Amino acid sequence: MAQRRTKPVSLVLLVLALSLAVISYFGVGAGRQYLTDQAFEPIRVPAPTAPAPGIAAMLAAAAVAPPAVAGSRANAPIPTPAGVAAALAAELSDPELGPSVAGQVFDAGTRTLLFDQRSTAAVAPASTAKLLTAAALLSVRQATDRFSTRVVAGSEPGTVVLIGGGDPTLSAAAAGRPTRYPAAARLTDLAARVRASLGTARVERVLVDDSAFTGPATAPGWGTEDTPSNYASLITATMVDGGRDVPEAEIRSAAPDLAAGNALAAALGATAVDRGSAPAGARVLGQVRSAPVDVLIEQMLRSSDNVIAEVLARHVALATSRPASFAGAAEAVRATLAGAGIEIGDGMVDGSGLSLFNRVPLAAISSTLLATVDAKQSRWRPLLSGLSIAGWDGTLLEEDRFSGAAAVAAGAVRAKTGTLTGVTGMAGLLTDADGRLLVFSFVADQAPSAFESSSRGAVDSLVAALVRCGCR
Template identity: 80%
Template sequence: MARPRTTPARLVLLVLALLLAVTGYLGVGAGRQFLADRAFTPIRVPAPTAAPPGVASLLSSASGPPAAAAARPDAPAPTPAGVAAALADELTDPELGPSVAGQVFDAGTGTLLFDQRSAEQVAPASTAKLLTAAAVLAVRQPTDRFSTRVVAGDQPGVVVLVGGGDPTLSAAGPGKPTRYAEAARITDLAARVRASLAGARVDQVLVDDSAFTGPATAPGWGTEDTPSAYASLITATMVDAGRDAPDDEIRSAEPDLAAGNALAAALGGAAVSRGSAPAGAKVLGQIRSAPVSVLVEQMMRASDNVIAEVLARQVAIATSRPASFEGAAAAVSATLASAGIKIGDGMVDGSGLSVLDRIPAAALSATLLAAVNGKQSRLRPLLSGLSIAGWDGTLLDEHRFSGPAAIAAGSVRAKTGTLTGVSGMAGLLTDADGRLLVFSFVADQAPAAFDSSSRGAVDNLVAALVRCGCR
């Protein structure tokens, strides 16, 4: 019997059905970040075995302003006219849309070489993580760690897991690699609890999440954003940056209970629910997070929204504000203002995921200049967390810095940012003469921000600076 042929109409219906299925799975929020910031598909990059050409000095140097490539302090200085000429053609690329805000500075002298709409409020997308990184490094030492405790409950057999805002606490089993480097382990915490209890049975684990307050999602986050591969509810107690298990790509709908379940499993099994630690309860065990410097680098390189939101709340706690989205945003703004970096009151979260976030693009340049300045050496993890073009993090994507822009590979360190209608990048680069420049660009009316052509247009802007001496 002959097999029925598929008619063109049926083909059209089949394609439409597949498109609807994919849209339903990814959601609008996934569309907002998707692969542009490697947020929808989390990065798992092997540790480099050797530095790419031109960045060895940055990766190994312990002092002095880090460069994207081997910058020379005696290199000829670019001029505003030269920079403007280098950028002129690329700024007209229709893939950027009609509105581009940005700045370029000579990192060595602080001279402003280019400015366009930099004082206007724009959506920063994930470049906002630069601001969160600078704020947390301003109020915390790079060596600081955050504690997670287990205390005795008010009844025999009850213990309370008290979260302290460690985003990378891991549920990985003994001997298994953690998803995030240097992460504390629930199994180690459980071992200390067992030792304290001297064999007494644990029947119930309560999870105390009171270190954070307010809503668990920010204004401007869509319902599809949590849970997703790039975001979870923000709680003070979580494992593996808001996942149910270390290898999960989609994050947890109940990250606090996921942490409680991990502890209960490590203790041999127990019921898990939410609760509060009794006042003055005996501490049965305590572990500490990776250092702040490591958390900042992980947040930056993988553009991890959950780590960013937890670190923003740590800024709020350090400055005696409520550890909520509102309190964290106010804390980051006030902390940066005290350092001369004005972002205003337009941020509503710490990651840039919200479609409501607004800052002046000049704040991104000012943050990077402060980090490059030798007097702000505690901000160094912000720079070492920047991705290297063509080498790691969010600039490793095969479509980034390709074609004519490939000349910039290894010469640019930057943080990307992408939302619907927004494509941006801010960081450091070394020009053709060996001069270190600081740049920030945000195209806030990009017609197709998630297309490789739109991201490529931003890459081309940056590559134009790498290519020229701009004199």
């Protein structure tokens, strides 16, 4: 999770300039997230206004553009494999990475392999696995698709049934209050539609129908300390605010489905909440729809939200007629990516990378990123706008990321991080000193202190070494 910290005015201006650059490059979709995604932006960026005299020149001079995903700077030379290997040699020997480091570097424009180390070995991907989930979902659903949550009439008077449709960001925030996840559907709107449908009839009982998802609510390899925690909850088809009891909670819910039912009951004045099933052919009393798929993917990636990831993986299963369970979702992601020419093997057991049992070849992560920058795979582009920018936002704005000598990478790297017990890694895009766009992926899965700044800093140093060099 990105930590909040106070920035001086000059850096806020830098971020504003960067945000405007992102909007101009990626379009309105990405800009919407950079300017309104307050749940994931440690810096509150003011709405763009005409700059005061003198400020315009400062912004122009200070702006650091994100990597150009459409290609490299004109005539930028391609690094050589020998140059890349030489640039990485010292950093790869850092003991903080441990004895098992897998890595790949490609030239994005020509797909030339510039560096390869253990890329076919099955490694624990940690949260870089979310890139696989995102790509699979964008293969089977449109970026504009939304997921519905419905309330139908129960079989008894005074009873309504809340039917979860797999919207992980549905919000219980009070009317007029910001939602934890921007653009989220609101239970207050759903309750208002139910009341309008029922007229003067009272609601006394809310049943929660969670049947859209099946199987265990936690994955193999999840520890007892993982649920509930500040990074995971049980995975249910019905939940509010990313599996929380209330929007402002840091620790997620031990019963996300009932938390959603309780929130709806409070909005409707009902006094009883229980689990149940919707009667066949029940009258729909109201429904709301989630933010679009591309927004959910951006939110999942930028904050590395495990709960959103697991729910989205189940939507891959549903779209491919598989059980919406951990096993069904993992198989759906595997088969969907295989159809796109990306082989992840049989080692994934969840969609977030949280499980200690996950194993995939690093080459699958690299291939996913290469396909994403390929113009032929334009439907995967929301994956790119969800990547954090080094030194600016998301998981790459944590206090210890890209500091010291690695600060050279600020603004030049877009990436997804991965941190788990014994695992530290990063995968994404960067622009080198010559302006060449590179795709990279690194995972150290025997790191002695993966959650410590020294271990994560070692990965940052690997990436910064590529940013600094033309590697010829």
